[in-house]
Amino acid sequence: MLHIVNKSPFENQTLDSCLRVVGNADGDAILLTEDAVFAASKGNTNESKIKAVMGKVKVYALWPDVEARGMQDRVIEGIKMVDYGGFVDLVAEHSNCQSWL
């Protein structure tokens, strides 16, 4: 399942909720979009949580949202960047999606 998170981890519990349940099924992946891309930046207080989950599932971030927020030079190593086309591919490749609204 593709888990999509779009809220800032500093304002909202959705990333934590996602990380709590993710990785317990084969083929789980996380896509960070909009303000959730802040979780993908080096040195933020969520970095260790993200790194921990990267051992179990693939973590992606939406490049246009990363770049809009000036985070492009500080992305945690190992997080894969996708553009809008890549976003569509991820949705198509996974059996289903969960948007953590």
Next chain:
Amino acid sequence: MGEEMTEATGGIDFEDEEASGVVKKFMFVNRKAPYGTIYALEALEVVLISAAFDQDVSLAFLDDGVYQIVKGQHTKAIDVKNFSPTYRALEGYDIEKLYVEKESLDQRGLTEADLLVDVQVMSSAEMAKMMAEQDIVISF
């Protein structure tokens, strides 16, 4: 003359304040990241409007608000206006008091060098004092 003015302003008499030139301390508190919501842009609009009224204006950046003034924002791909250069133009409107809470920067792995404007970085305790000094605090 006095009666005419009252009528022209919808019954509200501004005459006293205008005569005495009251300048109040306004602080705009920014706590939201840019682009994800409209708050940051709306705050900036109100700040620019306030500049026309010759008031003592300051901006505070806390929590995700510090992301508003991070360098290197490129919004072409999300097709949204990049309003971050506007913060650098505030100086031209005599808005030079930009306060940033250090704790918010630390939580986000950011330093003053990552910001696109000159700011005064301060602790939460100092920020609390700064807020307490204001006549009016407007929160976004």
